[in-house]
Amino acid sequence: MVAIGSVIDEKYEILKLIGQGGMSKVYLAMDKRLNKQWAVKEIQKRARNKHNEVVIQSAIAEANMIKNLDHPSLPRIVDIIDSGNVIYVIMDYIEGEPLSQIIEEYGAQPQEIVIEWAKQLCEVLDYLHTCNPPIIYRDMKPANVMLKPDGNIKLIDFGIAREYKEKNLADTVSLGTKGYAAPEQFGGQGQTDPRTDVYCLGVTLYHLVTGHNPSEPPYELYPIRQWNPNLSGGLERIIQKCTQLNPDDRYQSCAELLYALNHYEEADDEYRIKQKKKLRRFSFVVGAAIFSLGIGIFGQVMNNQINNNDYNNNIEWAEKATKNEEKLKYYLNAIDIKPTANDAYLGLIEFFKSDTVFTVEEEEQLKKKMTTNFTNVAEDDTEYADLAFEIGKLYWYYYDYGRTENNDNQITRMKSSTQWFEDAVTYGTADRDYYEMAIIYRDIGKFNAEINSQIEEASDKGLYLPYWENIQSLLTLVEENPDESELVKLELYKLAANAIENYARKFKADGVKEKEIRAVFETVKKSTVNVVTTTDKTETMKNEIINRFETIEKSITNAYRNQGG
Structure with a gap:
């Protein structure tokens, strides 16, 4: 000393x-x-x-x-x-107090303050994870976070941080603080990666917002509203997702977690109910401020004519614009002129799809217009149903949220699209040419959103046969449409390939015959090889599917071994 x-x-x-x-x-x-x-x-x-x-x-x-x-x-x-x-x-020298001392002295911290700390921690962890090579911190806990007098935080003690090595199958030793550490930090369960820090941060938020130390009895992470019913349901969902035992079920990056924290109120129970009601009530509110009660029919007709001309002109300008910012501006202008007409929305959707990526920022722009303008939906409003179906496909095939180098976010995209397909079915009619497809999309999305919890509850038996039938039907519908895009086809082939690889045994248990599985697999193989790709993205997708053919074949063989098809 x-x-x-x-x-x-x-x-x-x-x-x-x-x-x-x-x-x-x-x-x-x-x-x-x-x-x-x-x-x-x-x-x-x-x-x-x-x-x-x-x-x-x-x-x-x-x-x-x-x-x-x-x-x-x-x-x-x-x-x-x-x-x-x-x-x-x-x-x-960091002047301030560790958050552990603050909890010890003052107990649970206000939710809004904890969320601000969490955002700062997400940013610094994301910085570490995007270093070259990435650095995994592995010891997130209140004692290692210093609160400075200016309200900002500093992350200290890198004693067990490590550089992420891509080919390592597991870490060499069990390190971390019990109660805060993720399951994979205790050896034999794979290598720690950025999702490990997501788990540790989730437990840290739990401690900060509830005041209950996970290292002490009852040694269990209860939903935070069990300790304090006034806490946000949105924050509760975020913490529960962070602290899933399986890393694949957590946020896949701190950037993804940061986005969720920035929108935690939108995941709250009351907010979600309110938003659903808004999207169910569709009525066009004409002229929030009519010039006067004495305006005449002639004036109204002339005003409508002017609006129609302005609306059509903006759409035409958007279609001719060469700069993306101009296209976006004109489509949004047109929507503001006629808030419930579909053409501008459909043009905007095609614009979002043009680079094969529907970004989080673009989602915010679309949701803002939808929430503002579609506040009341008629019982059988097929115009809204048409639009909902196209938005559903936008999410299903192009949504970028949660996509990383190692995660193509297909499940996230399907989950995000489900409610839109539900609306297409609810407000559409059976004579619409997309109606059957909307039902299939909806049901496949629901299956993927709910299957993990059903498996955990051992209540998944019987769910796989209808899922398999829906995949077959969707393949048939897409194959019958010669104009379907290469991206849509490849996403569908990837979905079918994933289903066979992951659920071959489940399909067998639910009565699907081996010859059925193999027939679909042969169709997927042949169709994938025959897809003509025109972009680097679709070429990569095509090769990824082809490279998995051997693994899928083994999955079928293993599932149906010693049993005839």
Whole structure:
């Protein structure tokens, strides 16, 4: 232990001990030359931790890792001094309190404040995850988050952070704080990755907003409203998704989690009910402010004629515009002129599809117009049903939310589209040419949204046969349409391939014959090979499906082994 008042490297005067743990001690020091305070971490080279690993190696790795980082929510390393038996790491002194101390003194923190902290933590974790190579923090907990006097936070203690190595099947040791750590941090369950930090952050938010320490009895993460009914249902859903045991069921990145936090109120029960009511009530509110009660029929007719001309002109300008921002502006102008006419919406949808990506920002623009203008839906409003079907397909095939390099977000897209197909069925009529397809899309989306919980409850038996029949029907409908786009075809072939690979045994249990499975698989193989691709995206999709043919074949063989088709 360094003596208070001693000077390290002739410039850092030790003022007091401010913290210590099993691996090191931390002192407050004054830089005699710069008249600036620093934190000095002292590590004895002889020290060993409980895994019998030399602590100095971990400490130097931590220091070198942080030294190369640059983010306002991370401390800086300014010096590393080797003094024989001791290593001194000189870093920013962070004035403030750890969130663990704040909870201990004041209990659960206000929801709005916790969400703001969570957003900052998402941003810094996303920064770490997008480094090259990515850095997985692995020890998110209130004790490692410092709250500064200005209200901002700093993430400290990188003692068990690691660089993500793509080909590693598992981490070498079990590290993390029990109660906060994700299941995969305890060995044998795969390598930690960004989703590990999503889990730890979810548990941290749980502790902050409920005041209940997950490391103490009852050792279980209850829904947060069980502790405080006044908390947001939206935030509850976010925390529950973060803390799923299976990493595939969590948010797949901190960027995705940050988006959810920015829109947590939209996931709240009351908000969702209100929005659903808005989208169910469709009536065109004519002239919110009519000039006067005395306006005549002639004036109304002339005004309608002007509106029609302006509406058509804006659509025509949008179709001719060469710049994306101009196209968008003209379509939105047209919608404002005639808020419940379909043509401008359909043009806007085609514009969103033109780059094969429906972004979160584009979704916000569309939802704003829909929520504002479609406030009352007639019982059999086929015009609205037509539009709902096209919006459903926009989500199903193009939605970008949750897409990462390793996750094509197909399940997210299907789930997001389901309500629109539901509206197409509810408000449409059986004579519409898309009606049957809307039912199939809706039912496939519902299956994928609900199947995991049904499996957990062991109530999934009998659900796979109708799912299989819907996939067959959708394949038939798409194959019968020669004008269907290459993207739509490939997405469908990928859906069928995924279903066979993942559920072959379930299909068998529900009575689907092997020859049926193989017939569909042969159709998918032949059709995929025959798709003519015109973009890099669809070429990549095509190759990914083809590369899985062998795996799918094995899934069928394994499912139907020792049984005739």
